[in-house]
Amino acid sequence: MLRLEQEDFTCGRSRYLDFLKEAAEPTAKIFVKISLEHTESVFWAQIDTGSAWSVLDPLVAKRHGYLDLDGERIGLDTRLGRKSGILARLPVRFLADDGVPFDTEGTFFICPDWPPGRTFLGYSGLLASMRFALDPQANHFYFGP
C-alpha cells in the first residue's frame, strides 16, 4: 500500500465511485465501500469532509437497533434543514480490494427522518482519526490507521 519515508501510510485500497445513478446532485462525489457491525454486506457511503459527523441511513440504523440507542440528543443544521437525532459511536469497516481491511469506530448522527439510502462519513468523528488518500485517475481510495 502507500508508503511514506519507509513506513506504511495506509493499509488498504478500494475502488470508489464518483457518482451513483440516483444521486440528487450531478457533481462528482466519493462513495466508498463499508460494512457496519462487521456484517457480511457491503454498503456505499459518501465521504463528506465538510461535515463534522457521519450520518447513518435510518433504515440501516433501525435494522441494527440503533434508533433505540440511548445517546446524546442533538439538533443539527443539515442541507435538508434542522434535524434532531442522537450521536452514537459505531464500528465501521473499510473493505479493501487490495491490502488489508481497516476496522475503526465513528461517531454517527442517527436521525429517524433522514432520507433512506444516504450514509455519509464525516470528518471530526471519523475521518480525522485515520489516514486516507485518493487517486482520482484510477478511482482508488487508500485508507489506514
Next chain:
Amino acid sequence: MGQPLRKAEPETRSYRERIRELVEADRVEGARRLLAEALERGDHGEDLSRWERVLAKTKGRRNPEVALDFDRTPEITWIREKSDPYKGQWVALLGDQLLAHSASLDEVMAVLEANKPPRRPMVHYID
C-alpha cells in the same frame, strides 16, 4: 474616560449543556477541550460518559482476517441499467445477479441469511 470592566458572570449552565451547544455548532475541538476541562475538574457531579464516547478519537486497526472485497463494476452496471423497477426498494446484488429485493431492509437481510451467498453481497437502496 474608560468604561468599568464588567465582572464576568459565573457559568450556570451544566457541562453537558455547554458541550451540546458546541457540538451543535460543529465546534468539535472546543467541545473536546471543554470535556477535558470537566473531566479534569471532576467535581461537577455530571455523567459525561456519553460525551466521552462520542467525542473520542479512535485509532483503528488493520484486520487481515477479513476477506478482500472485489470489483463491483457488475453491481454498478446493474444499478445503472436495471434498477428502475425497484425504486423505493432495497436490493442485494452479487455481480449482475439480483439476490433479493424488498421495501424492507429486514426482509432483504433475512433472504441473505437464509441463502448465504458465496461472496459478500452489496446492499443498496434504489432512490
